[in-house]
Every structure is written in C-alpha cells, then in structure tokens.
Amino acid sequence: xxxxxxxxxxxxxxxxxxxxxxxxxxxxxxxxxxxxxxxxxxxxxxxxxxxxxxxxxxxxxxxxxxxxxxxxxxxxxxxxxxxxxxxxxxxxxxxxxxxxxxxxxxxxxxxxxxxxxxxxxxxxxxxxxxxxxxxxxxxxxxxxxxxxxxxxxxxxxxxxxxxxxxxxxxxxxxxxxxxxxxxxxxxxxxxxxxxxxxxxxxxxxxxxxxxxxxxxxxxxxxxxxxxxxxxxxxxxxxxxxxxxxxxxxxxxxxxxxxxxxxxxxxxxx
Amino acid sequence: xxxxxxxxxxxxxxxxxxxxxxxxxxxxxxxxxxxxxxxxxxxxxxxxxxxxxxxxxxxxxxxxxxxxxxxxxxxxxxxxxxxxxxxxxxxxxxxxxxxxxxxxxxxxxxxxxxxxxxxxxxxxxxxxxxxxxxxxxxxxxxxxxxxxxxxxxxxxxxxxxxxxxxxxxxxxxxxxxxxxxxxxxxxxxxxxxxxxxxxxxxxxxxxxxxxxxxxxxxxxxxxxxxxxxxxxxxxxxxxxxxxxxxxxxxxxxxxxxxxxxxxxxxxxxxxxxxxxxxxxxxxxxxxxxxxxxxxxxxxxxxxxxxxxxxxxxxx
Numbered sequence: 353x354x355x356x357x358x359x360x361x362x363x364x365x366x367x368x369x370x371x372x373x374x375x376x377x378x379x380x381x382x383x384x385x386x387x388x389x390x391x392x393x394x395x396x397x398x399x400x401x402x403x404x405x406x407x408x409x410x411x412x413x414x415x416x417x418x419x420x421x422x423x424x425x426x427x428x429x430x431x432x433x434x435x436x437x438x439x440x441x442x443x444x445x446x447x448x449x450x451x452x453x454x455x456x457x458x459x460x461x462x463x464x465x466x467x468x469x470x471x472x473x474x475x476x477x478x479x480x481x482x483x484x485x486x487x488x489x490x491x492x493x494x495x496x497x498x499x500x501x502x503x504x505x506x507x508x509x510x511x512x513x514x515x516x517x518x519x520x521x522x523x524x525x526x527x528x529x530x531x532x533x534x535x536x537x538x539x540x541x542x543x544x545x546x547x548x549x550x551x552x553x554x555x556x557x558x559x560x561x562x563x564x565x566x567x568x569x570x571x572x573x574x575x576x577x578x579x580x581x582x583x584x585x586x587x588x589x590x591x592x593x594x595x596x597x598x599x600x601x602x603x604x605x606x607x608x609x610x611x612x613x614x615x616x617x618x619x620x621x
Numbered sequence: 622x623x624x625x626x627x628x629x630x631x632x633x634x635x636x637x638x639x640x641x642x643x644x645x646x647x648x649x650x651x652x653x654x655x656x657x658x659x660x661x662x663x664x665x666x667x668x669x670x671x672x673x674x675x676x677x678x679x680x681x682x683x684x685x686x687x688x689x690x691x692x693x694x695x696x697x698x699x700x701x702x703x704x705x706x707x708x709x710x711x712x713x714x715x716x717x718x719x720x721x722x723x724x725x726x727x728x729x730x731x732x733x734x735x736x737x738x739x740x741x742x743x744x745x746x747x748x749x750x751x752x753x754x755x756x757x758x759x760x761x762x763x764x765x766x767x768x769x770x771x772x773x774x775x776x777x778x779x780x781x782x783x784x785x786x787x788x789x790x791x792x793x794x795x796x797x798x799x800x801x802x803x804x805x806x807x808x809x810x811x812x813x814x815x816x817x818x819x820x821x822x823x824x825x826x827x828x829x830x831x832x833x834x835x836x837x838x839x840x841x842x843x844x845x846x847x848x849x850x851x852x853x854x855x856x857x858x859x860x861x862x863x864x865x866x867x868x869x870x871x872x873x874x875x876x877x878x879x880x881x882x883x884x885x886x887x888x889x890x891x892x893x894x895x896x897x898x899x900x901x902x903x904x905x906x907x908x909x910x911x912x913x914x915x916x917x918x919x920x921x922x923x924x925x926x927x928x929x930x931x932x933x934x935x936x
Contacts, residue, residue: 353833361803365737423650426647433644456859457857457910459891461657464904468665551891598744
C-alpha cells in the first residue's frame with residue numbers, strides 16, 4: 353500500500369514534466385522573432401506577432417505593482433509593528449477573505465468601479481484589478497518577514513535613541529528586504545498569468561494602445577482568444593504565447609524560491 | 622495626563638505618530654477595498670434580486686433574449702465539476718503527500734515538492750490551452766470508450782461525447798488543485814509528532830498500519846482543510862473550465878454532455894450583456910460565487926489553523 357503512494361507522487365511529478373515538455377516542444381517551435389516585434393496580423397493572414405500584448409502585459413502589471421504593493425507593504429508593516437490586537441485581527445481576517453475571492457469576481461469589481469464610470473475598457477482598470485489581487489499576499493509576506501527579524505536588532509537600535517520609524521526604515525525593513533522583495537516577485541508571477549479579471553477590464557486590442565486609458569492587449573487574454581479561435585495559425589501563436597508566459601512565470605517562481613531558501617531569515621510562505 | 626501628552630508630542634515630533642498614521646491608513650484601505658467590493662457586487666445586482674428573488678438560484682432557464690435568468694444550470698455545473706475534481710485529486714493528492722512525508726528521503730521529498738508546487742504556478746489559461754488541444758483528444762480516444770463500456774448503462778455516462786464536457790472540465794480542475802492538496806497535506810503530515818509513529822511501531826504495527834491508523838487520523842483535520850482550500854479554488858476557477866466545459870445552458874444528467882459553470886458564464890457573457898437586467902443577473906452570479914468561496918475558505922482556514930496550533934503545542 354505504501355508503494356502505491358509513491359506511484360501517486362511520481363504520477364503527479366510526471367504530469368508537470370509532461371506539461372513542461374509539451375509546452376516547450378510546441379511553443380518553442382512556434383516561436384519566431386516576429387512574435388516579439390510585430391502586431392497581430394489581420395484575420396485570414398498568416399504571421400504577425402504579439403508585440404502589443406507583451407508591452408500591454410508589462411503596462412498592466414506595472415500598474416498593478418504601483419497600486420497593490422504600497423498598500424500591501426504598508427499594511428504588512430501595520431500588522432507586524434503597529435496594530436493593536438483587535439486591529440490586527442480584523443485586518444488579518446479581511447485580508448484572508450480578500451485572498452479567497454475568485455479572480456473573476458475581482459474583475460467584476462474593477463469593472464463596476466472603473467469601467468462602468470469611465471464607459472470604456474482601459475489598462476488602468478486591468479491594473480487595478482490585478483493590484484487588488486496582489487494586496488493580500490503582499491500584506492502577509494511583508495508581515496511574516498518583518499516578524500522574522502530578531503527583536504535584538506530592534507532593541508539595539510532603539511537603545512541608541514532612534515525613534516521607532518527610523519528603526520523600521522533603517523534596520524528592520526532592510527534586514528527583511530530579501531524576503532519582502534521575493535514575496536512581491538512571487539506575487540507578481542501569480543497575477544502575471546491571470547486572465548479572468550482582464551477580460552472585461554483591460555479587454556483586448558489588436559493594435560498598439562497609447563497611455564493607460566485605452567483597451568489594452570495582454571498575453572493571457574491573447575492566449576485565450578487565439579486558443580478558442582478556429583484558425584490553425586492562431587493556435588500556433590497561442591502555443592508560442594503560452595510558452596513565453598510560462599517561462600516568465602516559472603522563472604520568477606524558481607528565482608524567488610531559491611533566494612528564499614538561501615535567505616538567513618526563513619519566514620516561510 | 623500631562624506625561625502622556627508630553628510623550629505623544631515627543632513621538633509626534635520625532636515622526637513616529639506620522640508613520641503610525643500612514644500604516645494605519647494602509648490597513649484601513651484594505652478594509653475599504655473589501656467593503657467596496659461587497660457593496661459594488663450587492664448594489665449592481667439589485668435588479669436581478671428584485672425580479673427573481675430566491676427563485677434566481679432554482680430557475681433552470683437562462684435566456685437573455687427573453688429576459689429570463691435562472692442560475693441552476695451554472696450552479697449544478699460548478700458543483701459537478703468541483704466534485705469530479707475532488708474525486709480524482711483527493712486520493713491521488715493525499716497519497717502523494719503520504720509518500721512525500723512518510724516514505725521519501727528528505728532530499729527526494731523536497732525536490733518532488735518543489736516540482737509539484739511549480740504546477741500551482743502554471744497560469745489557468747495555459748491549463749485551458751492544454752485542455753483544449755491535448756486533454757480533449759485523450760478523453761475522446763483513451764478515457765471515454767472504457768468508461769462507456771463499463772458504466773455506459775448509468776445515465777451519468779451515456780449520450781454522445783464531443784470531447785468538451787463536464788467530465789473534461791473536472792479532470793482539468795483535478796490537475797489544477799492537486800498541488801494545493803499535496804503541499805498542505807504534506808505539511809500537516811510532517812507536523813505529526815514522531816512519538817506517535819514510534820509508539821505505534823513499538824506496539825508492532827507495520828509502516829502502513831502506523832500511517833493508516835495513527836498518522837492519518839492525527840492529521841485528519843488539516844487534510845480536510847487542504848481539501849476545502851482546493852475546493853474553494855476549484856469553485857472559482859474560470860479560464861481552464863470555460864475552455865473545455867462546452868458552454869451549454871442545458872441541464873443534462875450525463876457527465877459526457879457539455880455544461881456550464883458560474884465563473885465560465887460570467888467570463889463568456891459579461892461583455893455581451895446589453896441591458897441592465899442581464900448585467901445585474903451576471904453580477905448576481907458573481908455574488909453567489911463570492912459567498913460560496915468565502916464560506917468554504919473560512920472553513921478551510923479554521924481547520925488548517927487548528928491543526929498547526931495543536932501540533933505546535935504537542936511539539
């Protein structure tokens with residue numbers, strides 16, 4: 353019977369290998385330079401690329417970081433250093449609640465908050481949706497890594513007469529920096545592949561979009577649209593896009609996990 | 622009193638009270654965002670609530686042209702696909718977790734866990750892509766014929782099979798939730814005190830009996846927690862399901878038939894919603910999904926938190 357459990361583990365690990373192998377073989381062979389440099393070709397024409405979606409994804413993720421990380425980081429500092437027991441309980445509880453909200457529901461929220469009022473789709477709305485998704489994990493990873501900083505460091509700095517905020521800004525946060533940054537990286541990797549909240553916030557675009565106030569293409573949404581299209585050539589490009597997205601996401605994951613394992617402060621996940 | 626005012630002034634002048642104010646504001650912002658989310662979902666779905674009331678949940682007709690909105694086909698679809706995924710993923714996932722926690726050498730266990738956790742990082746839309754182009758053909762050629770041969774007499778496995786179906790969506794979901802079950806269950810199993818195992822082994826129990834009769838019951842709560850966490854994720858999963866479930870609002874008993882899920886219908890029809898009632902009905906579906914996942918997630922956290930605290934106390 354115990355042997356059977358080994359088969360389960362091996363089976364699951366081989367699913368990962370299969371997925372990776374299949375994507376690498378199918379995706380890498382469909383990849384070409386034009387994928388990175390050209391706009392999508394008009395329907396019916398072969399070729400073209402997803403340059404606008406790559407830039408669009410970057411833009412939306414940048415907005416998400418600008419919106420979600422400051423709130424998440426400061427919220428984490430609040431929980432670790434300033435909160436009263438009741439305040440900490442409420443904020444932590446609500447953060448967990450927010451973390452459990454399905455991504456499509458976050459999409460509806462950003463839609464009714466921004467798109468309904470602005471009357472058009474925009475990269476901004478997409479960024480806000482993904483930013484909200486980044487808040488809970490930013491909060492929890494910041495809190496955990498701050499708590500992992502030994503109290504002796506705080507006390508030493510306080511004993512030198514520094515006010516609490518200087519202790520935080522110059523001693524505690526720098527000591528926890530590696531952990532906090534990798535936490536944010538992991539977080540970014542998680543939302544980079546999100547499709548559902550972008551469908552009706554950033555929407556999509558077959559051309560370049562200027563600024564953050566227009567419908568904007570993103571890699572995950574392009575994969576979705578191309579995969580369910582009836583065109584052979586679009587399927588090929590969907591594989592290429594999936595390959596690029598997966599390498600990006602897995603790369604960020606592996607880097608941050610390796611950094612975490614080496615870090616002297618292992619605050620956990 | 623005077624001393625307190627003086628202390629406060631000192632903290633204010635040194636900048637401490639400002640910092641406290643800023644971070645407290647961030648904490649409040651999180652509360653505000655979540656409250657606004659609930660408020661927006663509620664107020665933007667009131668038309669559907671006024672018109673259909675609780676009947677929204679039990680109505681089985683979804684006809685936007687006629688202004689008729691019943692959520693039952695989607696609720697059934699979401700429940701069925703999640704259930705199928707649990708039936709597949711729970712035995713496999715808990716089995717793998719037992720191997721990783723009890724049998725495998727530490728290095729092998731860590732390496733395999735690392736790989737399995739990477740599976741959780743694969744974006745949902747990529748699972749959908751693999752589902753459409755890899756799993757659907759496999760389901761047609763490898764999975765369906767034997768299932769039909771053995772169980773074809775039951776209504777669950779009868780009728781035509783096009784590849785996209787409730788069953789296919791369940792299988793994709795199973796792969797997606799496996800990493801959660803494995804990773805949390807493994808942690809819970811590792812947290813079981815060594816003394817428990819040693820006591821059982823000393824009484825003459827075999828490795829398997831020790832695992833089955835002692836370790837698993839000890840870790841039961843945490844494992845249930847991992848299953849609930851996985852369930853919450855399966856319920857809200859959107860893209861992969863949308864791509865392989867077939868998107869049909871007809872209620873069918875057969876798992877071979879195409880179906881629909883709550884998240885999938887929102888993803889597909891949200892941008893097409895032309896009138897307010899239609900939009901409100903879709904947002905109401907979002908509200909239902911929100912409520913269900915919040916409850917399941919809450920249960921899961923209660924269970925997992927309970928075990929870690931208890932095992933900390935024992936260790």
